[in-house]
Structures are given as structure tokens and as C-alpha cells.
Amino acid sequence: MTVAAHDGGLGKDLPIGSRHYRAWVGSSEIYDIMSATQFSLLTFLGLREHHYLLDIGCGSLRAGRLFIPYLLRGRYFGIEPEQWLIEEGIKNHLGQDLVQLRQPTFSNDSNFTLTTFGRKFDYLIAQSIFSHASQSQIVRCLSEAQKVMEPAAIFAANFAEGEQNYTGKEWVYPELVTYTLEHLTALAEEQGLVCTPIEWPRVNKLRWVVFTHPEHARHLPDLSAIDVTRLSYLENELRLCRERLAAVEGHPYVRLGLTIRRFIHRLRSG
Ligand SMILES: C[S@@+](CC[C@H](N)C(=O)[O-])C[C@H]1O[C@@H](n2cnc3c(N)ncnc32)[C@H](O)[C@@H]1O
Known part of the structure; x- marks a missing residue:
């Protein structure tokens, strides 16, 4: 894919899904905002530097470029089937020195095997993942998440809210697939998790929710206050x-x- 030189290789003219580290994961126009909004959300929800974070479908480290320097060494984990995206993210955002310093861990697993890292997490994030995933993929992700979430863990995810629930079996990209909030809540409940909607800005039109263990749901910060x-x-x-x-x-x-x-x-x- 040819990248226009006039924008410094940022791929702003490329359609979403083009083989370019920014365009692949969404609109290059708002690449930076999608970094910022994920970082703001998790720090608003209490993410501290000593916490362990799992970035599900971490892509080209759009969020990782802020989380990795912020978190202490060895606290950032990312799952991403496309290894080239991780490499491009490191090359363009971090550099090998920062990788050496912070030692993030990556997996190319493509079946939402969140248990692959053999540890539990305080925070999990899945930005623009359920907006492309089939129901069986969401169920698999939630069932794995339930196993790796610390008792007070917060799992933030967004989805394309619609009146229909996608019934196909495949990951769809770059088009969106929709679910109702009620259906997503029911899928979470089946996996022993509580799904709470939050009023966080929908920069890319997707609606944010947080998943928690049932006993922790009532300890969440007052998310309705973000008006x-x-x-x-x-x-x-x-x-x-x-x-x-x-x-x-x-x-x-x-x-x-x-x-x-x-x-x-x-x-x-x-
Ligand atoms: C819309 S992008 C979002 C990337 C990232 N979360 C962000 O905010 O930039 C969706 C990402 O999910 C990845 N993906 C596709 N199938 C996946 C799977 N089975 N498990 C984890 N990630 C997957 C894609 O390669 C892509 O990087």
C-alpha cells in the first residue's frame, strides 16, 4: 500500500483496514485520540503503575504507546494475531530501548486464549474488538477473561450497539457487527461476569461497558457521573x-x- 509522504507516513489518506500500522486498526485521522481515550478511561477507572494490564487485540500499540511507558516493568501484556502490527507499533512508537526498559509481553494467539500468559490481571481492555467479533469469539473472550481477572479486576470493552445481534460465525473487518446491550449483558452473565455500561465518550461511535466479577460490581467508581x-x-x-x-x-x-x-x-x- 502506497503511503502519502505529505503526512509523514501517518496514512491519513488510506481507507480503514489498509495494510498500514495506523489504517489497519481504524481511522488514521483519530489514531491519537483513540490512544488518549483508552489511557484516560483506564486511569479514570483507577489504573496505577503497579497494576497488570492485558490489552486484547493490541494492534499497533495505539493504546500501548501510552500504557507501556506508564506501567512499571513487565506489567503490560498484549494479545495480537498480527505480529507485523506489534513490530510496527514498537518501531514507530516505542523503540527497542523502551521495550528493554519496560519489557512488555506479547502473544500472537488468535483464539482469545487470555490464560496463555499464566497470570492474572488488574485491568483488561478490548477496544474495537467486540465490534468485529462473532458471539462465539465474545463468549470465548469473556470466559477466558473470567479466569484471569483478579477479584477486583476491571475489564473495559466497547461494542457497536444496534438493534440486531450478529449471528455469523466469523470475525468481520473492517465493517462493524452489532449487539444489543441486553444481549452482551446476558453473554457476560453466562460467563459469571457483570456488565455495566459507562458513559465514556464514544469517539469512534462504540459504546463502552465494564465487566467485573459480581462481588466487585458495587465497588466501581460512580460511572454515571461522567456526563x-x-x-x-x-x-x-x-x-x-x-x-x-x-x-x-x-x-x-x-x-x-x-x-x-x-x-x-x-x-x-x-
Ligand atoms: C479495530 S483493531 C483495534 C486494535 C486496538 N485495540 C486499538 O485500539 O488500536 C482490531 C484488532 O483486533 C485484532 N484481532 C483480530 N482477531 C483477533 C483475535 N482473535 N484476538 C485478538 N485480536 C484480534 C486485529 O488484528 C486488530 O489489530
Whole structure:
């Protein structure tokens, strides 16, 4: 795939799914934002540097490029069937020195064998995985997750919410497959996990949920407090107020009044 040189090889002109380390995993236009939103979400949910993190379908380390430097040595684990993506991610984001320092662990397993690392995790993330996975893949992932989640672990994942549940047997890419929240919740319950929706920004239109062990579900931070709609409402109000203020200040009488006030102020201050 030819990559336009004018964007520094960032692949911004390439269609999603092109064989380029950014375009393969989604829109290159928002590659950086998808790094940031995953990092912000998990740190908001309490991720600390000593925690163990499993990045399911870690791709070209779009999130790993922030998590790997943040976490202590040996705390980041990634599963990704496409080895070339991991290599490109290391080459473009980290470099061998940082890999030596932080020693992330990778697996190319393609059957969601999360137990392959032989350890448990405090946090798990699956960004844009259930939006392409079949039900049997989701069930396999959740069943494996249940085995490797520490008692208080948080597993954040997003999915394409829709009215239909995808019934095909295959991974679909780059097109999306949809599920209802109720169905995803039921699949999680079958695997002994609780699925809680969270109001985290849907940068790529996918809805975020967190999976926990049942006994930990009630210890989650208050996720309903992230009222993004309210924030954008306030931002809009602020913009309208600024426009109104500019219009008032631009009125000839007001401009005259302001000039007189400045003149008086200068006279008074000598
Ligand atoms: C839309 S990309 C998202 C990548 C990454 N999570 C991110 O946010 O950049 C989906 C990723 O899932 C990977 N993938 C496909 N089948 C998989 C499987 N069975 N297990 C784990 N990852 C898989 C793809 O190779 C691709 O890197």
C-alpha cells in the first residue's frame, strides 16, 4: 500500500483496514485520540503503575504507546494475531530501548486464549474488538477473561450497539457487527461476569461497558457521573454567551460608552 509522504507516513489518506500500522486498526485521522481515550478511561477507572494490564487485540500499540511507558516493568501484556502490527507499533512508537526498559509481553494467539500468559490481571481492555467479533469469539473472550481477572479486576470493552445481534460465525473487518446491550449483558452473565455500561465518550461511535466479577460490581467508581452531554451543553452555552458579548461590545453606543470609560479612567489615573 502506497503511503502519502505529505503526512509523514501517518496514512491519513488510506481507507480503514489498509495494510498500514495506523489504517489497519481504524481511522488514521483519530489514531491519537483513540490512544488518549483508552489511557484516560483506564486511569479514570483507577489504573496505577503497579497494576497488570492485558490489552486484547493490541494492534499497533495505539493504546500501548501510552500504557507501556506508564506501567512499571513487565506489567503490560498484549494479545495480537498480527505480529507485523506489534513490530510496527514498537518501531514507530516505542523503540527497542523502551521495550528493554519496560519489557512488555506479547502473544500472537488468535483464539482469545487470555490464560496463555499464566497470570492474572488488574485491568483488561478490548477496544474495537467486540465490534468485529462473532458471539462465539465474545463468549470465548469473556470466559477466558473470567479466569484471569483478579477479584477486583476491571475489564473495559466497547461494542457497536444496534438493534440486531450478529449471528455469523466469523470475525468481520473492517465493517462493524452489532449487539444489543441486553444481549452482551446476558453473554457476560453466562460467563459469571457483570456488565455495566459507562458513559465514556464514544469517539469512534462504540459504546463502552465494564465487566467485573459480581462481588466487585458495587465497588466501581460512580460511572454515571461522567456526563459528557452536560459538558458539551455547557461548552455550547459558553460559545453562545461569547457571541452575544461580542455583539453587544460591537454596538456603536456600547463602543462609545467603553471609549468614554477608558478616557475617564486615564484622566483619573493621571
Ligand atoms: C479495530 S483493531 C483495534 C486494535 C486496538 N485495540 C486499538 O485500539 O488500536 C482490531 C484488532 O483486533 C485484532 N484481532 C483480530 N482477531 C483477533 C483475535 N482473535 N484476538 C485478538 N485480536 C484480534 C486485529 O488484528 C486488530 O489489530
